[in-house]
Amino acid sequence: MSPLQLCLILSSLLFCVGLVGALARSNTILVLLGIELMLNAANLNFIAFWRYGPHPAAGTGVIFVLFTIAVAAAEAAVGIALVIAVHRHRKSVRLQEAASLKG
Amino acid sequence: MILALIIIALVILGASAAAMLSRNLIHSALLLVVAWAGIAAFYLWAGAEFVAFAQALIYVGAVSMIVLFAVLLTRQGATAAPVEFDSWRRAVLGLMVAGGVMGVMFGAIMGSPLDGRIASPTPTITVKQLGLLLMGPYAPALLIVGVLLTVALLGAIVIAAVDKSEETP
Amino acid sequence: MNLETLPLQLRDAIVGLFPPALQWSVHHVLSITVILTVFGLFFAFTTIAERKLLARVQNRLGPNRSGLPWFRQLKLWGLTQPFADAIKAFTKEDVVPAAADKVLHFLAPVLIVAFSLLGFAVLPFGRHLIPVELDAALLYFFAAGAATELAIFMAGWGSRNKYSLLAAMRALAQLISYELPLLLSVVPVVMVCGTLSTKEIALAQGGWTFGVLPHWHVFTPWGLAAFLIFLVATLAESNRSPFDLPEAESELIAGHLTEYSGFKYALFFMAEYFGLTALSGLGVTLFLGGWQAPCAFLEFIPSYLWFMLKLVGMIVFFIWVRGTLLRLRIDQLTRLSWKFLVPLALLNLGNGAFWALTTDWTGPLALARWAISAAIVIVPFVLLGRQLTTGQTTRTYRYAPS
Known part of the structure; x- marks a missing residue:
């Protein structure tokens, strides 16, 4: 097994751990953290392909990861703000209870 | 090299799995910080120094802080704040979906013709090169990210701000 | 004997005593040890300097009693205070x-x-x-x-x-x-x-x-x-x-x-x-x-x-x-x-x-460069400082004679 495959397996395992967290937990903050983990798993792939790809000098993977980190930080800030706003209205952070828009 | 990768992978996966299973939200958040630090270590292992330090600065320093603040601000009653799993059905279904996704990805990784070029020396990209790339071909993306961050900052403040004006004592 | 490179020569001499396989780790362990020792001591003497200087600011003497264990007569101006503090911290419950x-x-x-x-x-x-x-x-x-x-x-x-x-x-x-x-x-x-x-x-x-x-x-x-x-x-x-x-x-x-x-x-x-x-x-x-x-x-x-x-x-x-x-x-x-x-x-x-x-502004332009740069610093400083202190008057002490 080549190191690239090891890296890819690590990142897909991490993605699945995040997926379990996002699907199986009902606390909104934990769901958000699961999504963050999934984003990080994608970043791992970018770096792995940059490291073992044909053109490491171009630095595309690194640049992409920098942008992803920035977007993930913005996502976390807005997501947490939403959680706090929902908690203020409903006194709960359970995802299932914020369903007033359900048809 | 490979041994270091395996140790880093075990740390990342162990910490993140424990975080997702923990019943204590604060412990979850702190374990996730360990996982994020492990990811930064992975970037260091791969030779992407700048990204590793940026990851440590942003995730360990900033994102972890807002998560911890959010946990404390949304706490209910008891100090320990145990968070139960919702139901066995959800947990089993979630595990099944994740297992299915894992199976598909594992098959894809094993089946694809990735040439294992182990002999390649660690590529390095200096900060100067990165800066030139960011300011040259990727300048529009950088601008858009700047606008996005500003909008996210304002949006987060607007969403989380209290509507009624507080009376000053 | 060059004072500038003396630490490096010492380090290389010590590293040279070890077999080549260990040299890399010895090199790094050595620099870590030196940093820990130097800044550990620096920390110790910062605390005593802080206590002494603060004492002088407040018109006191500061710690001056701790001496050496067997030479009670030598007080050394209380310079061994940090070590006494360390022993105290170690032995506390x-x-x-x-x-x-x-x-x-x-x-x-x-x-x-x-x-x-x-x-x-x-x-x-x-x-x-x-x-x-x-x-x-x-x-x-x-x-x-x-x-x-x-x-x-x-x-x-x-x-x-x-x-x-x-x-x-x-x-x-x-x-x-x-x-x-x-x-x-x-x-x-x-x-x-x-x-x-x-x-x-x-x-x-x-x-x-x-x-x-x-x-x-x-x-x-x-x-x-x-x-x-x-x-x-x-x-x-x-x-x-x-x-x-x-x-x-x-x-x-x-x-x-x-x-x-x-x-x-x-x-x-x-x-x-x-x-x-x-x-x-x-x-x-x-x-x-x-x-x-x-x-x-x-x-x-x-x-x-x-x-x-x-x-x-x-x-x-x-x-x-x-x-x-x-x-x-x-x-x-x-x-x-x-x-x-x-x-x-x-x-x-x-x-x-x-x-x-x-950077290429020379001659009279260099003066302009300094002036513009100073203006960018000073003008906002004054304006922001004014804005920060608006609505704040000098404090009146109700019971003190004015």
């Missing part, structure tokens, strides 16, 4: 609250010391003395420092004490609001030097005009503004007076340290001083010329001595500030950061860009 989160309560002091020491790795202590040469050294420094916030949170939460938790939140709010001006004040230096490496930044400040005026960044308009912002932010980041709200002894019990005793308390104390020393070292490197001598004819003194001298100067300045200024309120503290320091630092960023773009 370690109390852990029954309700505390045992793991976090134990991990917090260990982590905070570990992370506060990481920053020393990239400081250039001398012309050839830099433990680790990194391309992104500045980013590394701040990434390592960011983790101490987590340790403070762990201390506050792990103690399971409401005062600890409240104080930890207060400390975090302060650290986060001052992280921003700290980082922003460093960026102009990076822009002008065009590098993130501390070694290159120290090198870029070499040279003198007429052999006496050093080319340090603090002697440029943007550099002076950035240095002042950096100083204020450093005071706040290391919980020093007048920003010592998290552990305001007279208001809170001891902040997030309430439930800590004995050696763990000493570890927090140590981490605070290590953090202050590391940040001061960074300030010396970025603004005060690093290891460069102030005048050309003083260059015969080894560079690491210059670095330590400037470092001691910074520490003494911080002690002086602690003895002089009053503690701020929490609203004043956050207002100072968000309404004054952050806008100033942002404008200073533009100033740094202007300075970096106009």
Whole structure:
């Protein structure tokens, strides 16, 4: 097994751990953290392909990861703000209870 | 090299799995910080120094802080704040979906013709090169990210701000 | 015998004693040991210097009793006080609250010391003395420092004490609001030097005009503004007076340290001083010329001595500030950061860009460059300062004769 495959397996395992967290937990903050983990798993792939790809000098993977980190930080800030706003209205952070828009 | 990768992978996966299973939200958040630090270590292992330090600065320093603040601000009653799993059905279904996704990805990784070029020396990209790339071909993306961050900052403040004006004592 | 390279020769001599397979690790273990010893001693003597100087500021004598164990007659002006304190901290009972989160309560002091020491790795202590040469050294420094916030949170939460938790939140709010001006004040230096490496930044400040005026960044308009912002932010980041709200002894019990005793308390104390020393070292490197001598004819003194001298100067300045200024309120503290320091630092960023773009202005244009740069610093300073103090009149003392 080549190191690239090891890296890819690590990142897909991490993605699945995040997926379990996002699907199986009902606390909104934990769901958000699961999504963050999934984003990080994608970043791992970018770096792995940059490291073992044909053109490491171009630095595309690194640049992409920098942008992803920035977007993930913005996502976390807005997501947490939403959680706090929902908690203020409903006194709960359970995802299932914020369903007033359900048809 | 490979041994270091395996140790880093075990740390990342162990910490993140424990975080997702923990019943204590604060412990979850702190374990996730360990996982994020492990990811930064992975970037260091791969030779992407700048990204590793940026990851440590942003995730360990900033994102972890807002998560911890959010946990404390949304706490209910008891100090320990145990968070139960919702139901066995959800947990089993979630595990099944994740297992299915894992199976598909594992098959894809094993089946694809990735040439294992182990002999390649660690590529390095200096900060100067990165800066030139960011300011040259990727300048529009950088601008858009700047606008996005500003909008996210304002949006987060607007969403989380209290509507009624507080009376000053 | 060259004093400048003496430490390197000593290191190479010691490393040469070991078999080649071990040399790499011995080399690094040696530099880690030296840093720990030097800055451990530096910490010890900072505490005694602080107590003595504060005592003089307050018209007291300060600790002067502790001598040597078997030579009772030798008092040594109380210079052995830190070692007596260390023995006291070691032998004290370690109390852990029954309700505390045992793991976090134990991990917090260990982590905070570990992370506060990481920053020393990239400081250039001398012309050839830099433990680790990194391309992104500045980013590394701040990434390592960011983790101490987590340790403070762990201390506050792990103690399971409401005062600890409240104080930890207060400390975090302060650290986060001052992280921003700290980082922003460093960026102009990076822009002008065009590098993130501390070694290159120290090198870029070499040279003198007429052999006496050093080319340090603090002697440029943007550099002076950035240095002042950096100083204020450093005071706040290391919980020093007048920003010592998290552990305001007279208001809170001891902040997030309430439930800590004995050696763990000493570890927090140590981490605070290590953090202050590391940040001061960074300030010396970025603004005060690093290891460069102030005048050309003083260059015969080894560079690491210059670095330590400037470092001691910074520490003494911080002690002086602690003895002089009053503690701020929490609203004043956050207002100072968000309404004054952050806008100033942002404008200073533009100033740094202007300075970096106009390096080829010579002759009369050089004067214009200085004037414009100074105007970018002074005008916002005056305007923001006025805006900060509007509506605030001088305090009237009701029962005091006017």
